[in-house]
Amino acid sequence: MSYTWNFDIVWGYRWILLSGTAVTIGLTIAVIVFGLVAGLVAAIAQLSRSPVLRWMSWAYIEMFRLTPLLVLLLWFYYALPIVTGIKLDALTASIVTLTLYGGSFYAEIIRGGIVSIDSGQSEAGMALGMTPARVMRRIVLPQAIKRMIPPLMNQSIIQFKNTSLVSVLAVPDLLYQGQVAAMDTYRALEVYTIVAAIYVVVLLPLTVVVKRAEKRLAQSN
Amino acid sequence: MSYRIEVTGLRKSFGTLTVLRDISLKVEPGQVVALIGPSGSGKSTLLRCLNLLVMPEGGQVRIGGDCFTFGGGSKMPGTKEQARFRSNTGMVFQHFNLFPHMTVVQNVMEGPVSVKGMPKREADAIARKLLAKVGLSDKVDVFPNKLSGGQKQRVAIARALAMEPEVMLFDEATSALDPELVGEVLGVMRDLAAEGMTMIIVTHEISFAREVADRVVFMRDGVIVEEGPAREVIDTPQQEATRTFLSHFHNRG
Numbered sequence: 001m002s003y004t005w006n007f008d009i010v011w012g013y014r015w016i017l018l019s020g021t022a023v024t025i026g027l028t029i030a031v032i033v034f035g036l037v038a039g040l041v042a043a044i045a046q047l048s049r050s051p052v053l054r055w056m057s058w059a060y061i062e063m064f065r066l067t068p069l070l071v072l073l074l075w076f077y078y079a080l081p082i083v084t085g086i087k088l089d090a091l092t093a094s095i096v097t098l099t100l101y102g103g104s105f106y107a108e109i110i111r112g113g114i115v116s117i118d119s120g121q122s123e124a125g126m127a128l129g130m131t132p133a134r135v136m137r138r139i140v141l142p143q144a145i146k147r148m149i150p151p152l153m154n155q156s157i158i159q160f161k162n163t164s165l166v167s168v169l170a171v172p173d174l175l176y177q178g179q180v181a182a183m184d185t186y187r188a189l190e191v192y193t194i195v196a197a198i199y200v201v202v203l204l205p206l207t208v209v210v211k212r213a214e215k216r217l218a219q220s221n
Numbered sequence: 222m223s224y225r226i227e228v229t230g231l232r233k234s235f236g237t238l239t240v241l242r243d244i245s246l247k248v249e250p251g252q253v254v255a256l257i258g259p260s261g262s263g264k265s266t267l268l269r270c271l272n273l274l275v276m277p278e279g280g281q282v283r284i285g286g287d288c289f290t291f292g293g294g295s296k297m298p299g300t301k302e303q304a305r306f307r308s309n310t311g312m313v314f315q316h317f318n319l320f321p322h323m324t325v326v327q328n329v330m331e332g333p334v335s336v337k338g339m340p341k342r343e344a345d346a347i348a349r350k351l352l353a354k355v356g357l358s359d360k361v362d363v364f365p366n367k368l369s370g371g372q373k374q375r376v377a378i379a380r381a382l383a384m385e386p387e388v389m390l391f392d393e394a395t396s397a398l399d400p401e402l403v404g405e406v407l408g409v410m411r412d413l414a415a416e417g418m419t420m421i422i423v424t425h426e427i428s429f430a431r432e433v434a435d436r437v438v439f440m441r442d443g444v445i446v447e448e449g450p451a452r453e454v455i456d457t458p459q460q461e462a463t464r465t466f467l468s469h470f471h472n473r474g
Contacts, residue, residue, distance in 0.1 A: 045408025123274055124318035124377075128332035128384060131300050138335055142322050 003189070010190050013181040020177030027091075029097035030162045035159065036043055036152070039106025046111045057107070057160060064104035072097050076127050076132060077169050094166040102159045113148035114140060145214055146217060153210040157203055164199075174198060224283075225250040226271070226388055231280035232292070233266055240266045242443045243362050246281070248388075248436075251417040255430035255451065258440035259466060263384065264423045267388050267440070272310040273303050284310055308336055310380030315393040317373040319365040325352065326361040332384040344383070351379040355409050362456045371402030375409055382413075389413065391422040407433075414454040427470040431455045439463045 010017075020127040045057035064072065080086060088096065117140050125135035135213035178195035181212040226248040233241040240263045248254050250384040256264040269275040271282060279292030287306050289298055298306065320328050329348035339347075352361055355375040366375055374394055381389060391410065395403045407429050414433050414448060424430055430437055430451060437454040439447045439462070447460045458464045 031289045086237055118318075120314060120318040121320065124312075124314065124320070124380075126274060126304070127307055127310075127312035127314075128380070129304045129336040130332075134335060138331065139320055142356055143320075147323075 003027055005190060006187060007190050007194070008192050009185045010181065010186050013185070013191070015195065016115050016177045016181060017174065017198065020172060020174035021202070023177075024160070024163050024174040025202065027094065027098070027163045027166065027171070030095055030154075031102055031159055033161070034095065034099040035102030035106055038181075039076025041108050042103060042107035043110035043114065046107065047114060059105050061104045065108075065172075069097070069101050069162055070168065072101055073165055073169060076201050090166070090169040090171050094163075096168070098159065098162060101156065101162070105155050105158075106152065109148055109151045110144075113151075114142040118145050139154050144192055150210055150214045150217065153206070155215065157206055157210070158196055160203060160206075161199065224248060225252070225285060225423070227281075227283040228267075228271070229281040231267070232261070232278050232280065233263075233270060233272060233275060240443050241270070241277070244378075244443075244445060246438065246445070248253065248419060248421065250419055251416075252422045252426055252436065253414045253422065253434045255434035255437045255465070256421060256425065256440060257411045257425070257430060257437060258446075258448045261442075262440040263443040264440045265392055268392050268421060268423050271388075271390055272312055273298070274307075274312070277464075291386070296360065304336070307390050308332070308384055309387050311378075311384060311386035311389040313374070313377050313381055313389070313391045313394045315396050317370070317377045317397075319376055319380070321365050323366070324364055326349045326358065328365065328376055329383050331379045332380065336384065347383055348379070351382050356378050356405070369402060371405045374398065374406045378406075378409055378413075388419040390469070391420065391424070393423050393425065427455060428465065439466065451470060 008180045012154065026116055042061055046061075047052040048054060073094065076088065076097045077090060080088065080093070100183075119138050120145065122132075122135050125139040126132070130138065163173055164175040167179060172196060178191050182191040183192065224247045226246070228244060228246040231241050233239075241362065242264075242268055246254075246451070248395060256267065258264050271284065271436070274283075277291040281288065281290045283289075284306070285366075287309060289306065291297075304339055320331065323331065326345065326348045326449040329351055329354075330344040333344040333347060334341060349361060352358055357377055357379070360372060360376075362366060365376065368376065368427055375412040375441045378389075378394075394410070395406050398406065402425070407426065409434050410420070410429075412423070422434065423431070428439075436448060437451045438445055439454060439458070441458070441462050447454060447458060447463045454463065455467060456469055
């Protein structure tokens with residue numbers, strides 16, 4: 001091991017890496033928000049009385065859960081235009097793919113949280129004269145959401161790391177900018193070490209929040 | 222329409238298991254009816270059919286002016302109609318089923334506010350009055366997990382009363398309680414009966430049924446075996462099945 005580390009060169013790329021970090025964070029926020037909406041819709045469809053809705057939602061969830069994210073990204077970017085004629089730019093394809101991918105995992109968490117609430121709670125709400133929709137909104141969801149929060153946050157942390165895959169579509173995220181810097185400087189070791197460190201630094205506070213949420217939940221029940 | 226509750230030819234089965242066979246029952250306003258019988262006799266299912274938590278397959282249920290006919294090609298009531306029907310009956314469950322994410326007073330306010338659209342301030346006043354009535358004025362702002370079983374059940378009774386129902390249904394309301402807490406819940410139920418509330422009580426508390434109920438209905442295997450004035454049925458049962466069932470309780474006084 002006679003490699004001499006030189007982090008000074010990387011300092012010159014700080015703005016590029018920073019802009020990559022901003023893209024990664026922005027992308028993560030977008031796919032978490034859209035993914036939660038997709039997940040909620042799929043979870044409610046899973047619990048609906050209509051077999052068609054249940055089947056459609058099941059097909060969606062399994063298709064996305066069981067396909068590697070990298071394959072999905074490439075498919076949405078390269079194959080979708082050929083199959084459907086819809087051409088998505090790299091960023092849009094990334095957001096759509098990560099949203100649907102994350103949504104399939106969120107759906108299972110949300111569904112699990114809802115069915116974990118004792119059926120006596122719904123019965124008590126119904127007995128008061130609430131409609132099923134109101135029971136869901138006033139009685140079941142407020143309790144279920146509390147249970148869903150820790151696993152949803154864990155899944156979102158995974159989503160944050162998943163966004164690094166969009167670099168294969170040349171979306172200028174943190175990893176992509178790192179690749180640019182690495183190629184420019186021939187200092188791949190330094191650059192990728194810094195990139196890895198940035199992912200950790202951004203996620204560390206989030207994991208603390210998750211831990212705390214889990215502890216609070218354990219206490220309140 | 223001299224009866225408050227009128228059940229005619231009620232039928233229900235779960236898969237191949239028939240739980241209710243052609244049940245008919247009439248309850249006058251202000252009457253207290255105790256449903257007794259061994260487990261699996263269908264008494265809880267009958268009670269749950271009365272507020273549609275279980276959908277009957279045939280027959281007719283009328284509570285007050287609200288009447289539904291089931292089976293024989295009659296249309297199933299929609300979710301809104303069901304909800305309106307249920308709001309006219311108060312139900313108290315064996316396991317209380319209080320809403321754990323709401324305080325005691327919020328539990329009691331929930332029905333009036335979210336079903337009737339009552340202003341919060343008004344509902345709050347009603348809830349506090351009802352909680353005082355069940356002896357829990359000092360617990361209005363705590364969460365249910367801080368209450369004993371007996372206190373929880375009294376909150377559940379107040380919550381059901383807040384909807385000002387025409388009838389109250391009790392589904393083994395004291396079966397999940399520690400023996401020393403049964404009395405406080407039965408006391409609240411006794412007061413309600415004395416005020417003239419129409420009640421159907423599924424219970425294993427035979428002496429309470431004898432004391433408080435006007436009529437006792439003994440069920441077994443989905444049919445009503447015997448019914449009549451409470452003291453008559455309990456002290457001098459006419460049917461062998463009733464005698465056998467009651468003999469399990471006599472040594473308990």
